[in-house]
Amino acid sequence: MANSSSILQQLGCFRSLLTKPRVSGVTTTTTTSRRMLTTVWSAKPAPIPFPKKLPEQFHDQIPKRFRLNIARKKMKIYPPPPPLKCKNPVDFIAQTQLNKLDPSGKRRELFDYRRHARSVKPGDIIRVTFKNGDPFAGVVLSIKLRGADTSVLMRNQLTRVGVEMSVKVFSPNVESVEIVQRTQKRKRRARLYYLRQPRHDMGSVENLVANYLRQKRALTGTKMGGNQKR
Amino acid sequence: MSPRLSEQLAHIPFRSNWSPRSAVHGQVPIRTFGIRSLNPPKTSRFDVGPGLPLLKSTPTAALERKANTLPLRTGAIAIKKGMTGLYDATSGKRIACTVLQLDRLEVISHKTLQKHGYFAVQMGAGWRRPANLTKSLLGHFSANGISPKRHIYEFRVKDERGLLPVGEPVNADWFKVGQYVDARSNSKGKGFAGVMKRHGFGGQDRSHGVSLTHRSLGSAGPSQGGGSRVYPGKKMAGNMGNEQNTVQNLKILQVDRKNGIVVVNGSISGPKGCVVRIQDALKKPWPKVKLVSKSS
Numbered sequence: 001m002a003n004s005s006s007i008l009q010q011l012g013c014f015r016s017l018l019t020k021p022r023v024s025g026v027t028t029t030t031t032t033s034r035r036m037l038t039t040v041w042s043a044k045p046a047p048i049p050f051p052k053k054l055p056e057q058f059h060d061q062i063p064k065r066f067r068l069n070i071a072r073k074k075m076k077i078y079p080p081p082p083p084l085k086c087k088n089p090v091d092f093i094a095q096t097q098l099n100k101l102d103p104s105g106k107r108r109e110l111f112d113y114r115r116h117a118r119s120v121k122p123g124d125i126i127r128v129t130f131k132n133g134d135p136f137a138g139v140v141l142s143i144k145l146r147g148a149d150t151s152v153l154m155r156n157q158l159t160r161v162g163v164e165m166s167v168k169v170f171s172p173n174v175e176s177v178e179i180v181q182r183t184q185k186r187k188r189r190a191r192l193y194y195l196r197q198p199r200h201d202m203g204s205v206e207n208l209v210a211n212y213l214r215q216k217r218a219l220t221g222t223k224m225g226g227n228q229k230r
Numbered sequence: 231m232s233p234r235l236s237e238q239l240a241h242i243p244f245r246s247n248w249s250p251r252s253a254v255h256g257q258v259p260i261r262t263f264g265i266r267s268l269n270p271p272k273t274s275r276f277d278v279g280p281g282l283p284l285l286k287s288t289p290t291a292a293l294e295r296k297a298n299t300l301p302l303r304t305g306a307i308a309i310k311k312g313m314t315g316l317y318d319a320t321s322g323k324r325i326a327c328t329v330l331q332l333d334r335l336e337v338i339s340h341k342t343l344q345k346h347g348y349f350a351v352q353m354g355a356g357w358r359r360p361a362n363l364t365k366s367l368l369g370h371f372s373a374n375g376i377s378p379k380r381h382i383y384e385f386r387v388k389d390e391r392g393l394l395p396v397g398e399p400v401n402a403d404w405f406k407v408g409q410y411v412d413a414r415s416n417s418k419g420k421g422f423a424g425v426m427k428r429h430g431f432g433g434q435d436r437s438h439g440v441s442l443t444h445r446s447l448g449s450a451g452p453s454q455g456g457g458s459r460v461y462p463g464k465k466m467a468g469n470m471g472n473e474q475n476t477v478q479n480l481k482i483l484q485v486d487r488k489n490g491i492v493v494v495n496g497s498i499s500g501p502k503g504c505v506v507r508i509q510d511a512l513k514k515p516w517p518k519v520k521l522v523s524k525s526s
Contacts (some may be wrong), residue, residue: 080377084488173322
């Protein structure tokens with residue numbers, strides 16, 4: 001429901017029809033078209049010129065777009081610092097650690113069986129001594145070459161129970177690795193997991209290891225069987 | 231500003247020592263016969279007078295509350311580069327570790343209590359082609375005299391002593407070997423995941439008449455007794471991962487200033503190449519380092 005005042009407001013629109021449109025500056029005879037009842041065309045007001053000889057202290061009171069000589073301040077883009085040289089930090093860390101754990105590179109040669117002929121190969125019998133704990137000997141089932149995380153999996157029988165031990169080769173706990181016996185025939189696969197099956201199982205290698213230690217003692221002339229470090 | 235009492239009202243003494251037996255109106259005591267509600271004490275509309283507690287909803291009060299849980303100095307933006315293992319020299323144990331790299335990390339600007347309501351250091355890392363940046367950001371960099379940065383993050387600090395000067399680089403030796411840090415990063419995104427993967431639901435039977443709903447949730451809630459609606463927060467299928475995760479108390483194992491490498495014990499959320507923010511651990515004593523003097 002519209003009350004009387006709102007009706008009057010709506011009627012007020014017609015006032016614009018009756019009055020002559022005022023155009024500042026330019027004198028036009030008649031306006032040909034009216035867009036709407038309420039809006040009457042009027043010329044765009046001419047921009048007010050920037051006051052001349054205006055003291056500088058008043059400049060900032062005038063809107064920015066009206067000011068004279070508004071030169072855009074050019075953004076200065078600073079050059080970046082030199083980029084880092086090290087592109088692969090993980091490899092860098094691993095390599096520095098490997099160099100620290102194996103400064104001579106002999107341990108690396110001993111297990112990198114794809115590049116070095118005299119290295120440990122799957123099927124060999126090796127004996128590993130530790131800084132803390134008993135030495136362990138066994139057949140090498142697999143060698144996992146993973147840089148500093150290179151590990152070797154050995155299998156043996158202790159008290160007629162099959163035992164397997166995985167040793168991280170570059171661990172500071174590993175004191176020495178000796179090859180007790182090389183495999184007679186080159187194994188044609190890298191992972192000798194079939195040795196776990198009863199028909200392929202080598203059984204205990206303790207006798208072979210004891211024999212090897214006895215021979216070594218005889219050669220070196222030591223009583224306790226000092227470990228040959230590789 | 232808190233409303234102030236006009237001077238006239240302020241001189242009127244408020245009756246704070248109102249006794250239950252009798253209330254005093256002017257000079258004449260009025261007996262209340264032990265009924266408290268007969269003459270309740272007159273309270274002022276205005277929260278004025280000495281001994282009022284300080285407001286708790288101000289930035290200053292918020293900063294005071296957070297004083298013990300805000301680090302003293304800024305953290306660093308790092309990129310996760312991958313994981314590897316280190317051998318402990320004494321025990322010979324292998325420690326899994328994450329390798330992080332700080333790339334051209336610099337202070338861009340500060341947030342201060344006076345202007346922003348809190349103290350923080352805005353840090354930027356990497357470099358981005360200026361053509362790929364918005365003008366507003368470019369202006370921000372140029373105003374502070376910094377090259378355009380790829381990653382921008384804020385690190386809150388306790389007070390102005392933690393505000394490292396603008397333009398100062400932060401290198402890997404910002405962290406000391408042996409100290410502890412908190413690392414926050416976005417976890418790996420798993421996409422739209424079902425309830426079994428996302429929330430560990432049990433799923434439904436393989437058989438016994440179940441058809442086509444082996445991995446879906448059972449019921450979404452009670453029926454008419456529960457209002458016939460699904461309660462807010464109901465665990466359902468949806469987007470999994472790619473949300474921020476903080477791993478606390480990670481030990482710094484190695485620091486390489488030249489290559490910007492920081493090696494941290496343990497794992498950090500997110501894929502390789504993700505942005506990791508590391509800051510001094512909240513739950514360990516702050517590392518003993520020199521802070522920025524107040525004058526600078």
